[in-house]
Amino acid sequence: MKLKYTAAWVGVTAAAMFAVSACGAESVKSESVKQTADAVDKTDTVMAALARATDRTEQVGSAEVKMITDMGTGTPITMDGTYSWGDGPAYDVQMDTKASQMQTLQDDPTLRALFVDGAYYYDIDPQPSGPLAGKEWMKIDGSAVFGEAGAEAFNNSNSSPSASMKALKYANDVENLGTETVNGKRATHYRAVIDQAHMGRYKDALGEDAGVLGSVTGGVDEIAMDVWVGDRDLPVRLVQEMGAMKVTVDFEKFGDTTEVKAPPAAQTGDLTEAIKEQAGAAQ
Template sequence: MKVKYTAAWVGLTAAALVAATGCSSDPVRDTAQKAADVADSSEKVMAALTRATDRTEQLGSAEVKMTTTIGTGTPVAMDGTYSWGDGAAMDVEMDTAAAQLSGLQDDPTTRVKMVDGAYYYGIDPQANGPLEGKHWMRIDVAAVAGEAGADNIADNADPTSGLRYIGTSSDVRDLGEETVLGKKTTHYRGSVGAEAIKDSKFSAAEKKAALDALNAGGGKLTYDIWVDGKDLPVRMKQAGGGMTVTIEFRKFGATEPITAPPAADTGDLSEAVTEQRDKSLGQ
């Protein structure tokens, strides 16, 4: 049986520097005014994204719609709960065919959980094998993504993790006001590369998490974030390495705790998937 699952949160990064222009016929005064405008604009963007970081970090969970597009392939959408307050966790519904579970699930959508370092897939009870009579299939995150990938998911569990990288880029722009999901928002866009992360004042652990995300994104990632009047992100989009991940926040906080299914109703295929993955990598 072949099982492949690629919808992993890579993390969201933003940074702040906005170039503003002034109008003056005096070159000296014009230059000084431009410098002041740049500093003022940068501080405003910094402040807005820092407030979004703090607010999102405090709330710890949200009802979301997440869409992952790889190359020119069909986007894979997931709807449900995403939690980062006590480690990475999610409880979503996704397309059965996209999850490559059509052989195990007759319904068009499949419930997928990620909790306590493992993925759980809702399936139809099987007639034999390790999934005989089981309603859930368990696979370690490391079996799917490798140890480094599992660490990256854990390190970047919080969608504010990227926002904490503010200040490492020099090209973030305020793109103005836009209406997203019926809310008035301000749209920011920026990108970040490895050198900026290495030269930052982050801790070693923060640098590792950021660089892992960058490596997964091909060395440079571009981020868009739409922030509403309550200092909360409404939509975030990350693009890089041929993959685009978009997450829309429908409601923050007050979500149900995400727990693993009963062990007695779960079949574990972690070992088989690890062997399959190692074989595909020539290990």
């Protein structure tokens, strides 16, 4: 069965979006306190606004989201569902089966995908043979996506939208681009760039040799980030560009989302090693 990385890189989007950017604040604090202080002196208003938004986002812990992943190689993939970060990153979303090139594993037009406890799960049709024979779910561990070092950094981090905004506060060239209307809401648009020196341990997940994510993005030298903050000091939209990958997340309703749980082990087939072998053969 030829997966063409699809199962792995589609699953990357939500987790990678928030995890990779989470390194920014911690790494810059430790590496360049003076640089951070100078930036704060010059942009007090921006820093204060982002600090409020960071605190509010961290407090709510979860949200309903719509996410679009564009690899620049075909139809962008849309994912709708819930994302939570209160007890570690997790999501439960529906995505277009054909756009994600998963129609060989699922006949329905939409496919349910989960991320929980560091692994991706896909609700598939039971297959006639192989590791997915008779299974309702396909599992891919995060180590096949980020590489071993990248997955460890991700799993041990405070990965969340609030962590992304902490990274914005300490990134290079933070700008306030003014007020715009996004999804019918008035929001202030902020933009920043995080260079490779300030990615901390997450550069392990973004290099050309770092698992499927590195293979898909072609390696990442910098991360461009945009966030639109609404009148309740909560993000309305968050956009991240990492190499060839662009991920857009629109936030709808915050809080009160259902806990994401892994499917029963007896109903799950694990393709982690097959994906790792395929990625290694392609390098």
